[in-house]
Amino acid sequence: MAQWPLLSVLIWLPIAGAILVLGLGRDPRVARWLSVLVALATLAASIPLYLGYDAAAGGMQFVESHAWIDALKVHYALAADGISVALIVLTTFTSVLVIVGSWGPIDKRVSQYMAAMLALEGMLIGVFAATDALLFYVFFEAMLIPMFIIIGIWGGPRRVYATLKFFIYTFLGSIFMLIGLIYLHMKTGEFSLQAFAQAPLDATEQAWLFFAFLIAFAIKVPMWPVHTWLPDAHVEAPTGGSVILAAIMLKVGGYGFIRFSLPITPDASQEYAWVVIAMSLVAVVYIGYVALVQDDMKKLIAYSSIAHMAFVTLGLFIALALVRVHGNPDAARLGVQGAMVQMISHGFVSGAMFSCIGVLYDRLHSRMIRDYGGVVNVMPWFGAFFVLFAMANCGLPGTSGFVGEFMVILAAFQDNVWIAAVAAFTLIIGAAYTLWLVKRVIFGEVTNPKVAKFKDLDAREWIVLGSFAAAVLAVGVYPKPLTDLMDSSVLQIVNALMLSKA
């Protein structure tokens, strides 16, 4: 397995596929089939990654390293630990469903859409696999280009505003990180993340770097109060764009905290953990209430994404206090583990929710809650799926949504009862906005005559929603394979947190 550069294959296969689709995809049918084949091949290539990863040994595996720019000691360095593997498999899995799901709704310039999706997939895998900071940054920024195009061409009426806001907002965040990376290069003479993590940095340097990273990743996650690009981007993006955005791109932010903020600036992270925790709690409560009053389904799910992603940041930064103040590494492990499970679970749940909204949108071309009602009467199968994903979204035990949030709240409880109490509000607010959405859209009488003519799911939609449902239930009922996969990597992160740099 070591001889075969699996991570490179995973990155470049979809990108090469994108070029192929652009070149051969004059006929939309060819473009669709070809892109599904490429996405399936990538998914197939990610299976040996999962099977081949030795979870017991942990650490970075599948290491590839080639000199890229000798003069600056930049390397084309890839490797994956349990967390990366989980996120890469999430990416390949979701990409297949997104491409299958876009067969019907996307009917103009199909080859460009499919190519953008495939290129995006390759870049996302690159982000999760890069162990060289410059390589990470290149993928991190490059993925803005396909997303910019996806929202801008195939989006809704205000797509130009939304996509410019998305691009500039994200670019704004990441470019400060670039300055931080150049500074770290000056200190260490290379760009490898490992060297950055070992570089001695005094408190001031760490504080500056911490905030440079925080801006980049907080915008990406996104955290309150820099979340405002997300609802716009989600509302205007085509369904496939929303799914990729919610399911994977937001995870890049959480992943960035794990790879950059925690190991490179551990002391500053501890000092300013309260900032992140406070922002997360505000997101859980305030953004939850904001979600409650939305009358646009996509906006509601977008806000719910922000609230759920707050558990990721909460879990990661509560771990610092647990390790360093309480000396309780087991609880810290629980927090980080919970954050990771929450990332994966939210990938499935939000992807599924946006796919469901896409199914409705294709039929009525409206995202407004008031235009629907009584959908279950005409689309019983769809209703069943929607309710399942809604339950997962409010964290019902037995679904994936429960596991991560429960673990994070449990960890928070051991740090501070009040933090846990505020975080637990999500169980009430999340249930409120989700169930109210279900009540208004799915149940009740059919009031809109157009809804009465809806047809239930076709085979293509069945595949997409069925796959998401299987994943949500699998992680909810039996999360052990997932936690086992990530456990030793989480342990390493927690151990690294104990070491002070100053």
Added chain:
Amino acid sequence: MMSFNPNDLVAILPELILLGATCAILLIDLFLKPSQRDFTHWMSIGALAVAACFVWHGAPAPGQGVSAFNGMFLHDGISVVLKQFVLLMSGLSLFYGRHYMRERQLLIGEYYLLILFATLGMMLLVSAGSLISAYLGLELLALSSYALVALNRDSSVSAEAAIKYFVLGALASGLLLYGMSMIYGATGTLDLARISASIGQVEHPGWLAFGLIFLIAGIAFKLGAAPFHMWLPDVYQGAPTAITVFIGSAPKLAAFGLAYRLLEGGLGGLSEHWTLMLAILSVFSLAIGNLFAIAQSNLKRMLAYSTISHVGFLLLGFVGASPAGFSAAMFYAISYSLTAAVAFGMIGLLARKGFECEEIDDFKGLNQRSPWYAGIMAIAMFSLAGVPPLFGFFAKLLVLKAAIDAGFLWLAIVAIVFAIIGIYYYLRVVKVMYFDAAADTSALPLPTDVPLRWVISLNGLALIVLGFAWGPLFDWCNRAFGI
């Protein structure tokens, strides 16, 4: 003292060949009918290619640069790199210009001759070893450029641009000469190496500082750094697009060479003064270039303001006054000229007789009628904006690194703040190409000039390829500066 060494002729062989070829083309073209102008075209490109081969062949070993003609002419790694790219960019602009000039009945022999003479001027300029040879090279470039801008003599816009360019250019040359005379007065020599050696022992250091300020004003004018940028938007907009391609690309490399030769080669001992001056010029250029570009609706004018902001970035490489910084700045100049050539060249490619295609709105819906050229243009825009994995990003990375290494962290932060502002107007071009519906003019066919289509496509793809494989070019720049 002054003696003639026949070996000196070997050092300037590429220049001699270009000069000879240009004179031959001048004569041959007199006997050609307008329909045979393609012959001139290919001869000119051939002359540039042959000169490039000789530059390549005659390149000195690393670190073993020689000076010829009693120090007037420097033949070293830096001049080799710059000459190669000056010749390449001149050749590219000939490819991009033929179709445009022919449709406007401007494809005359003078177009080729002036570009060749300007190229010769740039080659002398980047090899300048004394104040006099720097000035001569600069004037050969400048006078040819004034005439090129005025080539479309029936257009009042072009004439206005040429007059502005000429008057302001003459003023800048005057400033430069005045500064040179002060330095000559202080040091008693025109030779840059000897000026550099005598800086510590001059009798009147005030004269030197005085001369330095005028020198910097002149250089800033030639580079187009704010607040000496006033000519640039008018000239870029008023010149025929084929000429804008030329003056927007190769002369930036030459201007870098001028700045390097005079400031580091001659006045390196005063770097504590001029680094700060250049840092301030950089801030002005970044601010004015980026902010004014947002307000433009004419693409050529927008790109002109974007040039000013790129000069601001280029100057980041100078603030450290270190070889690594100059190498980064040279890399930036190469990256910028290669990218700007695509952007301006695309305007020329899409222009028709009677339709200049120079408004941003003229690019509406380009993705629908020609996805390929829309893609090439988008690559150029993202590269100018500095989005990885394109070439322009790595150039920005290197100059930012140079500034941070030099202790100018604040300047790097100012630069990226303006880069964020700047990204908006590049994205706007992508937006009109991809997101807007096509206007009526979209029915116009693309030109049938096959070399033009191939070369601009290769140039665009090079921006991606160099985004991945920028290492060898970076090494080449580093070797030129002895790193």
